[in-house]
Amino acid sequence: MDERATGPAGASRDGAPHVVIVGAGYAGFATARRLRAAPARVTLVNPYPYHYFTTLLHEPVARPRQRERIALPLAPYLPPNVRLWLGRAVAIDPRRRAVEVEERATGTRRWLEADRLVVAVGSEPLFFGIAGLEERALTVRDLTSGPLIRSTVEHRLARYAAGAMGAEGRRIVVGGGGYTGVELAAELAEARDDLARATGVAAHAIEIYLVEAAPTLLPGFDPALTRYVTRFLERAGVRVITGTPIAEVTPRHVVLADGRRLEAGTVIWTGGVRAHRLVEQAGFEVDRRGRAWVDGHLQARGFEGVYLAGDAAAFPGDDGRPLPPTAQVALQQGEYLGRALARRLRGLPVEPFRPRVLGTVISLGRRDGVGLLGRGYRVTGRAARVLKSATLWRYLYRIGGARLLMRVLGGAPLQPLPGRPEP
Structure with a gap:
């Protein structure tokens, strides 16, 4: 991985606004990619040099080699104006639009300030106080x-x-x-x-x-x-x-x-899950699962220029309750934020976020599944399982085009892990 992709962001020399994105899950990664043509320098903070597919984390339990196929190296798929800073966020100060990062390589900590801050730190398990x-x-x-x-x-x-x-x-x-x-x-x-x-x-x-x-x-x-x-x-x-x-x-x-x-x-x-505890610790107004309430543009209540997406955000749906913490919601919010921030930085008007419910597909092992699609259409069995795989294929195609898609369909690992060289 080259120095441009991994080095910490320095002070701006060209006066371009600085956008900091915390987290490279579905929402954070999508935001970074959508800022490709934005008049800004972008720093993406993440503990690891890869993006993994949260909806497939259960698969390596039955098929250990699947672990190499449910993660994607970040650097090759980030725009030139995005720098990947490998580090763990340990504190967020929304008043300063700043995040404190513990660098992965050295363990040292540094505050990183932004003109626009996107918090997409994901979730953690919710244990409901059950003893043991x-x-x-x-x-x-x-x-x-x-x-x-x-x-x-x-x-x-x-x-x-x-x-x-x-x-x-x-x-x-x-x-x-x-x-x-x-x-x-x-x-x-x-x-x-x-x-x-x-x-x-x-x-x-x-x-x-x-x-x-x-x-x-x-x-x-x-x-x-x-x-x-x-x-x-x-x-x-x-x-x-x-x-x-x-x-x-x-x-x-x-x-x-x-x-x-x-x-x-x-x-x-x-x-159950709740938003990463950093969200509540930062002082955002949160719901009962620690998600920060955001307005129609995904901006945090009371903090101009600070946005949240994915499992960290409580965005009210039509019934007033927060949208569920699903991958499709996170991806849509990330893509929206990337487009919206690019327009804001150019002084252009921005429409509010409008989620699209595309349906839900659940896998049942390698050969079965169920799906509930638009207008209540149900699908079961092998067709549903293929549909679950197709959602991944579509996602990979959007990231890396036909070349990346053919790679995964050919059985090659997407993310080389320790002990396995890059194919």
């Missing part, structure tokens, strides 16, 4: 999550096979039956035979539970498709428990609110 959950549960939050879940499950199954663990060693409990929990449970069920071969535990002895506090899986989703998902998981051997929240997690048990105690060696929490 944060300390003992695994989560699905970044590129390390899939391999960590897989290795933890294999390790505990192997200990069970060796007699070093009791029944808890062969039981996995996924807490939270929303999109991520459903997709993860399906991946685990699909991986059961591989896990059995790797550890010597009979496949039928590996138990997977999916626990949801609401009366059904996928709360608020289409009822017919929810029934399809529930039947699919049950046929795959997943034990679905609904209408009962988790009350406590101990070293050997998941305790449910109705008093049941499930012996469980591996607990994975997918039951």
Whole structure:
């Protein structure tokens, strides 16, 4: 990676406005790319030199090599006027439009000031104060999550096979039956035979539970498709428990609110997210999940020139409630902000943000899925799974054109990881 892409931004010599974007998820990356022709210098702050696809983080649990195909190096796909500063944001001062960054290479900290500040720091798990959950549960939050879940499950199954663990060693409990929990449970069920071969535990002895506090899986989703998902998981051997929240997690048990105690060696929490704590700590006006309230132009209440997008932003929908923290919302907000900021910097008028709900597609392993598209059109089975893949193909095409798309369709890794050279 060249020095231009990774070095910290210095003082402006040409007087161009400085735009700082914090976070290179769907929203931050899209904002940076849409500022290609803007009369500004742009600094994109991110802890890692890659952008990963949050909606696919569950896949490496069943298919470890997928980890190389769910992340994209940032530098080759950033415009020339965007500099990537590898560092971790540790504080945000919206009054100064500034962010304090701990540099990845040196560990030193520095405040970076901007004329326009875009906060797209993403989310973190929400544990709802459940005793023992944060300390003992695994989560699905970044590129390390899939391999960590897989290795933890294999390790505990192997200990069970060796007699070093009791029944808890062969039981996995996924807490939270929303999109991520459903997709993860399906991946685990699909991986059961591989896990059995790797550890010597009979496949039928590996138990997977999916626990949801609401009366059904996928709360608020289409009822017919929810029934399809529930039947699919049950046929795959997943034990679905609904209408009962988790009350406590101990070293050997998941305790449910109705008093049941499930012996469980591996607990994975997918039951909710909140905005990164930096948002609330910065002093923004936030909702109950720590997201900053923004106006129709995604500008923070009370802070001119400070914008938020993605999981960090509470943008009210038609019903007055914040839009859900989905990838499509984050991507649309990022693209909007990039266009809007470019127009503002030229003194041109800017229309407010108008989200477009394009539908929802949920994968159920490699060969099945469900989707709810525009006008309530439902799709299930292999067609839905192909549609889920097509959303990634379309996204990659928008980033890198036909060359990048052909690369992924050809099976090449997008992001070389330690131990695997660039193809």
